[in-house]
Amino acid sequence: AQSVTQLGSHVSVSEGALVLLRCNYSSSVPPYLFWYVQYPNQGLQLLLKYTSAATLVKGINGFEAEFKKSETSFHLTKPSAHMSDAAEYFCAVSEGSGGSNYKLTFGKGTLLTVNP
Amino acid sequence: DTGVSQDPRHKITKRGQNVTFRCDPISEHNRLYWYRQTLGQGPEFLTYFQNEAQLEKSRLLSDRFSAERPKGSFSTLEIQRTEQGDSAMYLCASSPPVKGAHTQYFGPGTRLTVL
Numbered sequence: 001a002q003s004v005t006q007l008g009s010h011v012s013v014s015e016g017a018l019v020l021l022r023c024n025y026s027s028s029v030p031p032y033l034f035w036y037v038q039y040p041n042q043g044l045q046l047l048l049k050y051t052s053a054a055t056l057v058k059g060i061n062g063f064e065a066e067f068k069k070s071e072t073s074f075h076l077t078k079p080s081a082h083m084s085d086a087a088e089y090f091c092a093v094s095e096g097s098g099g100s101n102y103k104l105t106f107g108k109g110t111l112l113t114v115n116p
Numbered sequence: 117d118t119g120v121s122q123d124p125r126h127k128i129t130k131r132g133q134n135v136t137f138r139c140d141p142i143s144e145h146n147r148l149y150w151y152r153q154t155l156g157q158g159p160e161f162l163t164y165f166q167n168e169a170q171l172e173k174s175r176l177l178s179d180r181f182s183a184e185r186p187k188g189s190f191s192t193l194e195i196q197r198t199e200q201g202d203s204a205m206y207l208c209a210s211s212p213p214v215k216g217a218h219t220q221y222f223g224p225g226t227r228l229t230v231l
Contacts, residue, residue: 004158032218032219036222041227042224042225043120043122043222043223043224043225044159044207044209044222045222046219046220046221046222049218049219051218051219090158090159092158094218100147100166100171100217101164101166101171101172102147102211102218102220103149103161103164103172104149104151104159104161104209104220105161106158106159106160107158108156108157108158109156109157109158
């Protein structure tokens with residue numbers, strides 16, 4: 001069964017500092033991996049995805065993530081935090097190998113706070 | 117493309133009442149998913165449709181929950197005899213038939229409060 005662990009339920013950074021949000025996954029088959037962002041009282045917006053192509057994936061708003069199979073990790077980074085990055089971030093995994101249901105399994109989320 | 121839409125955005129109901137939520141997926145997306153998100157948690161899978169067929173239901177979907185997608189377009193999620201534990205955000209997502217089928221696009225959600 002697939003699972004996701006997000007280390008750190010709350011990360012606080014200063015504006016302009018590096019953002020690093022950690023995600024480790026467990027999957028019995030090569031996974032698809034995703035990062036979504038959620039602003040208060042809103043749905044989830046797709047930031048980026050790994051689908052077995054390049055291991056370094058670039059997303060929207062300057063975010064990127066690197067797939068490391070040996071470490072079963074998919075950490076999210078951004079070189080310089082902006083106040084507008086303050087939100088909750090979810091890492092998710094999907095297997096869907098050989099089937100049509102690509103249901104997502106999410107981590108518990110990491111709340112990012114950006115201090116001025 | 118317009119995105120996934122959900123209606124209503126907010127619903128307050130009393131315990132024991134029935135509620136129904138609607139999801140309109142992105143045009144031509146044949147896959148549709150429902151998830152439930154409680155406070156401080158990530159979304160959890162509830163059920164999956166491919167076209168009009170409901171192909172998988174989570175054990176989270178008790179007998180009081182029913183979902184339909186009658187014409188393979190919009191979907192409804194009904195909760196009968198609501199309980200306070202049903203209070204959550206209900207999220208709908210859709211994905212295309214072939215290319216990019218694994219990538220889900222989410223709606224804004226319906227927040228349910230059961231008093």
